[in-house]
Amino acid sequence: xxxxxxxxxxxxxxxxxxxxxxxxxxxxxxxxxxxxxxxxxxxxxxxxxxxxxxxxxxxxxxxxxxxxxxxxxxxxxxxxxxxxxxxxxxxxxxxxxxxxxxxxxxxxxxxxxxxxxxxxxxxxxxxxxxxxxxxxxxxxxxxxxxxxxxxxxxxxxxxxxxxxxxxxxxxxxxxxxxxxxxxxxxxxxxxxxxxxxxxxxxxxxxxxxxxxxxxxxxxxxxxxxxxxxxxxxxxxxxxxxxxxxxxxxxxxxxxxxxxxxxxxxxxxxxxxxxxxxxxxxxxxxxxxxxxxxxxxxxxxxxxxxxxxxxxxxxxxxxxxxxxxxxxxxxxxxxxxxxxxxxxxxxxxxxxxxxxxxxxxxxxxxxxxxxxxxxxxxxxxxxxxxxxxxxxxxxxxxxxxxxxxxxxxxxxxxxxxxxxxxxxxxxxxxxxxxxxxxxxxxxxxxxxxxxxxxxxxxxxxxxxxxxxxxxxxxxxxxxxxxxxxxxxxxxxxxxxxxxxxxxxxxxxxxxxxxxxxxxxxxxxxxxxxxxxxxxxxxxxxxxxxxxxxxxxxxxxxxxxxxxxxxxxxxxxxxxxxxxxxxxxxxxxxxxxxxxxxxxxxxxxxxxxxxxxxxxxxxxxxxxxxxxxxxxxxxxxxxxxxxxxxxxxxxxxxxxxxxxxxxxxxxxxxxxxxxxxxxxxxxxxxxxxxxxxxxxxxxxxxxxxxxxxxxxxxxxxxxxxxxxxxxxxxxxxxxxxxxxxxxxxxxxxxxxxxxxxxxxxxxxxxxxxxxxxxxxxxxxxxxxxxxxxxxxx
Amino acid sequence: xxxxxxxxxxxxxxxxxxxxxxxxxxxxxxxxxxxxxxxxxxxxxxxxxxxxxxxxxxxxxxxxxxxxxxxxxxxxxxxxxxxxxxxxxxxxxxxxxxxxxxxxxxxxxxxxxxxxxxxxxxxxxxxxxxxxxxxxxxxxxxxxxxxxxxxxxxxxxxxxxxxxxxx
Numbered sequence: 001x002x003x004x005x006x007x008x009x010x011x012x013x014x015x016x017x018x019x020x021x022x023x024x025x026x027x028x029x030x031x032x033x034x035x036x037x038x039x040x041x042x043x044x045x046x047x048x049x050x051x052x053x054x055x056x057x058x059x060x061x062x063x064x065x066x067x068x069x070x071x072x073x074x075x076x077x078x079x080x081x082x083x084x085x086x087x088x089x090x091x092x093x094x095x096x097x098x099x100x101x102x103x104x105x106x107x108x109x110x111x112x113x114x115x116x117x118x119x120x121x122x123x124x125x126x127x128x129x130x131x132x133x134x135x136x137x138x139x140x141x142x143x144x145x146x147x148x149x150x151x152x153x154x155x156x157x158x159x160x161x162x163x164x165x166x167x168x169x170x171x172x173x174x175x176x177x178x179x180x181x182x183x184x185x186x187x188x189x190x191x192x193x194x195x196x197x198x199x200x201x202x203x204x205x206x207x208x209x210x211x212x213x214x215x216x217x218x219x220x221x222x223x224x225x226x227x228x229x230x231x232x233x234x235x236x237x238x239x240x241x242x243x244x245x246x247x248x249x250x251x252x253x254x255x256x257x258x259x260x261x262x263x264x265x266x267x268x269x270x271x272x273x274x275x276x277x278x279x280x281x282x283x284x285x286x287x288x289x290x291x292x293x294x295x296x297x298x299x300x301x302x303x304x305x306x307x308x309x310x311x312x313x314x315x316x317x318x319x320x321x322x323x324x325x326x327x328x329x330x331x332x333x334x335x336x337x338x339x340x341x342x343x344x345x346x347x348x349x350x351x352x353x354x355x356x357x358x359x360x361x362x363x364x365x366x367x368x369x370x371x372x373x374x375x376x377x378x379x380x381x382x383x384x385x386x387x388x389x390x391x392x393x394x395x396x397x398x399x400x401x402x403x404x405x406x407x408x409x410x411x412x413x414x415x416x417x418x419x420x421x422x423x424x425x426x427x428x429x430x431x432x433x434x435x436x437x438x439x440x441x442x443x444x445x446x447x448x449x450x451x452x453x454x455x456x457x458x459x460x461x462x463x464x465x466x467x468x469x470x471x472x473x474x475x476x477x478x479x480x481x482x483x484x485x486x487x488x489x490x491x492x493x494x495x496x497x498x499x500x501x502x503x504x505x506x507x508x509x510x511x512x513x514x515x516x517x518x519x520x521x522x523x524x525x526x527x528x529x530x531x532x533x534x535x536x537x538x539x540x541x542x543x544x545x546x547x548x549x550x551x552x553x554x555x556x557x558x559x560x561x562x563x564x565x566x567x568x569x570x571x572x573x574x575x576x577x578x579x580x581x582x583x584x585x586x587x588x589x590x591x592x593x594x595x596x597x598x599x600x601x602x603x604x605x606x607x608x609x610x611x612x613x614x615x616x617x618x619x620x621x622x623x624x625x626x627x628x629x630x631x632x633x634x635x636x637x638x639x640x641x642x643x644x645x646x647x648x649x650x651x652x653x654x655x656x657x658x659x660x661x662x663x664x665x666x667x668x669x670x671x672x673x674x675x676x677x678x679x680x681x682x683x684x685x686x687x688x689x690x691x692x693x694x695x696x697x698x699x700x701x702x703x704x705x706x707x708x709x710x711x712x713x714x715x716x717x718x719x720x721x722x723x724x725x726x727x728x729x730x731x732x733x734x735x736x737x738x739x740x741x742x743x744x745x746x747x748x749x750x751x752x753x754x755x756x757x758x759x760x761x762x763x764x765x766x767x768x769x770x771x772x773x774x775x776x777x778x779x780x781x782x783x784x785x786x787x788x789x790x791x
Numbered sequence: 792x793x794x795x796x797x798x799x800x801x802x803x804x805x806x807x808x809x810x811x812x813x814x815x816x817x818x819x820x821x822x823x824x825x826x827x828x829x830x831x832x833x834x835x836x837x838x839x840x841x842x843x844x845x846x847x848x849x850x851x852x853x854x855x856x857x858x859x860x861x862x863x864x865x866x867x868x869x870x871x872x873x874x875x876x877x878x879x880x881x882x883x884x885x886x887x888x889x890x891x892x893x894x895x896x897x898x899x900x901x902x903x904x905x906x907x908x909x910x911x912x913x914x915x916x917x918x919x920x921x922x923x924x925x926x927x928x929x930x931x932x933x934x935x936x937x938x939x940x941x942x943x944x945x946x947x948x949x950x951x952x953x954x955x956x957x958x
Contacts, residue, residue, distance in 0.1 A: 017880050018872070021865035068817070070873050081873045083813040090817075226806045226875075236875040239804050255835040257806055260845035654808045665823035666816050670809045711835050784823050 007513060007574040010075040010581045011204035018079060023056065024072050028517060028576045035060055039071050039578045041514025042495035043502035044151035044446070045476050046084060046091050047657035049232035052502040052514030053077040054579060055085060065089055065496055065520050074579050076201045076234050076512060083654055083667055090664045092494050092522060093790035096477055096727060099523020102489040109465060110484050110733030120524070123488055124538045130470040131539050134441045140165045141405045142440040144427065147171045148447030149178060150230065150657065152500065153474065153492070153528035159445045162397040163536040167406035170422040172460065173453045175753030176415060177760035181350040184418045184758060185359030188615035191603030192594060193508035195366060195378035197342040199237040201504065201511030202584040207244055213376040215241060217338025219249045221362065222273060223346020224256050227652035232505050249331050251276065253648055254719055255712045264331045268321040270648040270717060271352050271630035271764025277361030278625055279317030280332040282309040284368065289336035291370030298589060299367055301612025308624040336369055340376035347650070351763035353754050354628040361625045367609040373587050381508035382593045383603065395420060397543060407436065412757030414619045423757050425750045431463035442471040448479040451659040451739055452723040455748040455760065456700055458740055474531060477663065480725050480739035491525040498527040499575065501561040510582050515575035529557040621755045630764040631752060643698055643766040649744050650722040650762055659723035663787045665780070672778040674724040674742040676705040678769065683709040688771045696720060698767045701746035704776060718769060720744040728786050795901055796857055799887040801878040803896035805847040807832060811870035818858060818869040827855035828870050849879070855902035857881065
């Protein structure tokens with residue numbers, strides 16, 4: 001296939017509600033009523049995983065962004081937008097946004113008033129001096145690059161490798177309990193990456209395309225796709241499918257809105273999913289509801305799986321999961337009857353200690369029902385869609401010797417090698433103890449770990465502040481992590497100020513490729529790729545100017561994302577399409593499209609989906625799924641006596657992307673305070689009124705949040721929101737924007753991951769709850785006064 | 792008569808994403824505490840059939856002008872454009888009423904922007920047909936307590952007494 005065919009302008013399917021006066025068919029840039037309209041397909045910032053919705057940016061003659069509208073030309077979003085892009089202007093021109101580099105004396109860390117504006121040249125010179133000093137004394141491995149989630153500059157970027165040359169790129173959530181455990185499971189079982197539900201996103205006719213079969217049954221498991229849309233999948237595609245007749249099964253400890261629309265809803269005890277999945281496999285196998293042909297030709301280890309799952313009969317699972325046994329039967333039969341059927345699997349698979357086994361049963365369900373790579377089933381990526389090409393883990397610029405020193409690599413290769421990341425918990429240990437070697441310099445790449453991604457955040461705070469001699473923050477706004485620990489702040493461009501690419505679903509089994517177009521200039525900021533290129537050349541000229549040899553920052557981006565080196569000309573050409581649908585094939589494993597060698601089968605040792613996993617076996621893990629009780633839960637009655645409630649955390653909201661957006665008043669108004677959901681019966685028992693503030697505590701710490709009394713959770717469970725800080729409050733230590741007051745991560749531990757290094761009990765923990773007299777209600781007038789008047 | 796326009800809302804699929812409220816605020820430059828549309832939530836609560844009732848209701852407020860500036864150009868209101876679940880349809884009420892009859896769990900709404908101002912300033916409609924007549928009258932020379940009483944205990948008020956108390 002030629003490249004022009006690959007990046008071809010997407011077809012448009014007009015929504016019925018859209019007026020006949022619309023912008024379908026408009027070019028990537030046009031004039032309207034004295035304004036220049038730029039069509040773009042954003043990634044970040046603000047924070048979002050690559051979804052690549054369509055945006056139209058209206059810029060006036062003075063170069064100011066006047067309005068933001070959803071672009072009707074996007075085949076998936078069709079003009080629709082979530083609140084965060086709708087409020088993009090309020091983010092870009094927010095009075096709290098930082099637009100110039102700053103420095104601060106390391107002695108003044110934590111003092112919000114001690115920053116001093118400097119030039120980029122001065123910032124680069126300071127960084128160079130510290131880089132040379134620290135690497136001469138401790139080696140490049142003493143640098144840690146903290147990656148956040150979603151944003152291009154975080155997980156996806158070669159800051160660690162190409163710019164700083166350290167093996168220690170690190171996402172600091174204990175057990176990398178977000179997405180990567182699922183990725184690892186499918187990599188080690190199926191030799192491929194994340195199988196996404198096929199919602200016809202890549203097909204020109206969308207839902208009505210002749211190649212597509214509408215998903216009859218969609219099983220939504222531990223995922224809230226509507227709210228988690230910025231996690232990479234356009235969530236409301238589920239609604240589009242439901243309106244065409246797709247029926248739902250929902251498995252979740254919370255009564256999500258989707259569960260109220262489901263044929264079957266299994267409100268299981270948090271953390272027991274693997275038992276449920278094994279029981280569903282047992283039903284489908286013992287009632288002979290599986291796809292015999294797919295199992296005999298394309299699966300390995302079916303008999304062993306059948307035998308193992310027979311140890312978890314539905315009646316046993318019903319007791320463990322606290323759900324009616326007849327509902328387990330009904331769900332298994334309905335999923336198996338769906339032709340096609342698909343599973344949307346969420347973060348619950350990652351956020352438990354034995355999450356790998358949860359992922360394993362889900363992949364097994366997809367496989368034995370013959371739904372892998374079937375239209376309307378689970379779309380698989382082809383062999384060229386690995387992660388390393390697009391940013392997940394780079395070794396270039398590090399060197400083999402140094403790569404071998406990655407923190408945790410010797411103990412947890414299954415973790416470190418799948419994403420080329422230092423093991424999070426062992427990084428904490430290295431920061432605290434200097435073992436296996438000292439960590440002395442840090443860089444925050446799209447990350448606010450003290451508010452969002454780190455458990456026991458005060459412990460991380462203390463370790464970072466104590467261990468790092470020099471630290472750099474690169475972001476759009478100040479945040480608690482940078483305020484507490486950085487000596488240099490560098491300002492980052494937003495989506496409206498930059499060009500670039502966006503591949504949906506983190507690039508594996510991508511359905512659309514989008515392109516960002518720079519529409520405005522604000523302050524003196526840089527994109528991730530501009531900083532990486534410029535700072536990389538400043539720090540390591542021998543490598544960048546002799547070996548890498550990119551002719552411009554844009555060519556670096558072009559090479560990184562499109563595999564071309566044409567000084568940006570190739571990018572400019574394809575970017576005029578704004579959004580393209582990626583050509584896809586179904587049943588790739590039959591056609592030799594799943595393996596580098598071009599022969600049929602999967603890229604696994606046996607060439608099949610390994611229901612009995614050779615790789616797991618090789619890593620010393622059980623090759624078959626098994627159920628383990630949550631470590632903190634009813635299995636420990638003594639603990640439950642003091643902490644009688646099951647705590648699940650981190651459900652997404654549409655107002656915010658994790659710890660971002662708290663300073664955008666129109667978004668904050670959707671969710672002004674940190675919310676804990678508690679059942680009316682439980683609330684009555686503890687004397688908690690709706691809207692009252694409560695103290696939540698666990699063996700690891702405590703925080704306060706505001707109670708929402710609702711049947712959304714059952715009597716044994718509470719759910720607490722994550723990533724709260726308060727940008728309207730005092731930023732200096734010790735308050736640090738109220739960072740540790742409502743931070744649910746105070747209650748959650750490090751070092752409780754599974755055998756392969758993955759997983760953490762963020763969604764299946766314990767706590768106790770008590771009402772408090774104080775109120776910490778957000779004063780929205782204050783928020784509006786501080787952040788509502790745009791600059 | 793002028794065509795009446797409204798919004799047909801398929802609340803079966805309203806997911807309470809907040810896009811309608813935020814886009815309304817952006818379009819009209821309303822503050823974070825003002826909006827022309829917002830979502831009210833009913834649920835979740837369990838029905839006697841064991842089903843979870845959980846419905847979100849986008850309701851228009853007195854600040855909804857159906858995006859008059861946009862609809863004048865033939866475009867749809869912003870909440871229609873951005874609604875993630877695509878559940879809001881704008882159009883003439885007669886057309887929407889036909890759509891309303893084809894599916895359950897919908898409602899049709901015709902908002903009124905700033906309803907007090909929309910009434911206009913107060914102007915009396917009654918012209919006062921009766922013209923006061925010029926007829927000479929004579930005083931009774933006395934005042935009565937509570938003339939609606941019919942018992943015999945009603946005393947007359949001495950006009951002199953009244954004058955005396957006032958002095």
